Amino acid sequence: MLVALIVTLLLGGGSISVMDYIADTKKDLKTVIVEPDRRGSAMSTLKAMKKRAAAMNKQAGKSGKRLKKALQQHDLTDAAIDEIWTAHFASIDQFNRDMIDLRFQLKNDVTRDEWQQLFGPQ
Amino acid sequence: MFRNLRFPISLLLLAAAVLIAGCGGKGAASPQGVVAEAFDDLRAQVAQVVVDAERRDTAIELVDRLERDYGALYDGVQERRTRLRALHANYDATREQLVDLADQLEADVREARRTTGLTHRELMAATTAEEWASIRKANTKTMKAAIAALQSI
Numbered sequence: 001m002l003v004a005l006i007v008t009l010l011l012g013g014g015s016i017s018v019m020d021y022i023a024d025t026k027k028d029l030k031t032v033i034v035e036p037d038r039r040g041s042a043m044s045t046l047k048a049m050k051k052r053a054a055a056m057n058k059q060a061g062k063s064g065k066r067l068k069k070a071l072q073q074h075d076l077t078d079a080a081i082d083e084i085w086t087a088h089f090a091s092i093d094q095f096n097r098d099m100i101d102l103r104f105q106l107k108n109d110v111t112r113d114e115w116q117q118l119f120g121p122q
Numbered sequence: 123m124f125r126n127l128r129f130p131i132s133l134l135l136l137a138a139a140v141l142i143a144g145c146g147g148k149g150a151a152s153p154q155g156v157v158a159e160a161f162d163d164l165r166a167q168v169a170q171v172v173v174d175a176e177r178r179d180t181a182i183e184l185v186d187r188l189e190r191d192y193g194a195l196y197d198g199v200q201e202r203r204t205r206l207r208a209l210h211a212n213y214d215a216t217r218e219q220l221v222d223l224a225d226q227l228e229a230d231v232r233e234a235r236r237t238t239g240l241t242h243r244e245l246m247a248a249t250t251a252e253e254w255a256s257i258r259k260a261n262t263k264t265m266k267a268a269i270a271a272l273q274s275i
Contacts, residue, residue: 085235101217119211
């Protein structure tokens with residue numbers, strides 16, 4: 001039951017990132033950006049962010065499965081667990097960098113005023 | 123060290139909590155209150171189960187340390203997430219600024235995983251296998267509350 005909980009947390013915890021919330025502005029973006037070309041380009045970037053976040057979730061699922069498998073081993077070592085976490089944290093690092101790159105790609109299609117409307121204080 | 127499953131389960135619950143600290147979510151109305159209550163329950167369980175006075179005091183001190191470490195992690199994650207969102211909202215923010223701040227947040231989470239893991243080892247070392255079996259349920263409840271609170275940030 002506890003193992004299931006751990007795996008559920010990794011699988012179902014949503015996107016493991018501090019930047020993925022940007023991809024949730026799709027609805028606002030449709031309203032804020034009226035120019036079709038820029039809006040379409042920005043929407044494509046948001047779609048890419050969603051796709052990247054989904055891939056990260058899939059990766060987290062794999063980490064969860066590895067943890068579950070490791071926990072079933074009676075001769076489990078610190079090194080074995082550390083290796084799983086190290087790999088997982090590395091994937092998070094790469095994910096954050098990818099999302100930041102996409103953030104700047106999004107910015108290319110958004111004016112300063114639009115950016116403020118999308119992400120500024122409400 | 124990991125030859126007994128009781129340890130990795132406990133440690134990994136906490137590790138899962140800190141690992142997903144970077145993930146936003148919706149929590150209970152007062153998640154921090156639930157965490158405080160869970161730590162109180164854990165302390166009470168330790169006090170009831172560990173019969174040796176010296177080991178009991180040690181174990182309770184370790185629970186106190188876990189709660190302090192968790193509180194520091196919660197505050198740190200909350201502060202950095204707020205800063206990160208504010209930085210992202212800044213149209214003129216540079217890539218370097220965003221990467222640096224994201225790295226700082228991840229470093230906090232990794233360090234928390236390390237220190238809380240060590241404290242858990244000490245806590246387990248301060249208890250017998252039978253005592254730990256009795257404490258484990260309260261410990262799991264505490265970790266679940268901690269996870270929920272971190273998700274609520």
